[in-house]
Amino acid sequence: KNEVEQSPQNLTAQEGEFITINCSYSVGISALHWLQQHPGGGIVSLFMLSSGKKKHGRLIATINIQEKHSSLHITASHPRDSAVYICAVRNNTDKLIFGTGTRLQVFP
């Protein structure tokens, strides 16, 4: 079993829809990252969380430390949001462990 699990693996949406991507982990962590990877490989770090909730534009990330679960929400989705979204946790020995990613396609 992977230490970091993401769901769903693939997601399609119509422009304007509200999107949620989930991440569950089974190890102790000091931080959790959400990353966005566009076709071609470029990765952008979206959020780093250790507790609570963060918001940046149309993106919202939440984390529940007790439940070992984080969610990434995209409001009013747009075709340019199409990318792979990756959850990564930094464990208590300071190593980053990555989820397998969620491939999102938003259609106009």
Add this chain to the structure above:
Amino acid sequence: KAGVTQTPRYLIKTRGQQVTLSCSPISGHRSVSWYQQTPGQGLQFLFEYFSETQRNKGNFPGRFSGRQFSNSRSEMNVSTLELGDSALYLCASSLRRGGFVLGSPYEQYFGPGTRLTVT
């Protein structure tokens, strides 16, 4: 401010050869981390350098090594290449090591990656 740069962007090597990849962090960033991304294994952490010292290492064989120079630029070397080493190699830089300081997290900024193909 210029972003993280990686050279070369694409590389084709044959089995048994060695390869050196280079990463130049954002100016002022002292931490450089390296990652391998393959379709089968996803993203995996290779190692992290801070102030010219390796601070953290993932579960990769000794064929994978790296170093960091006094200007924070980093190189990664893979010796005796195997077909399974074909991957996208990404580096990321941050101000502080580990990309996290309790109460004051620092984001990691990723480079575009070097796509290595081993034939």
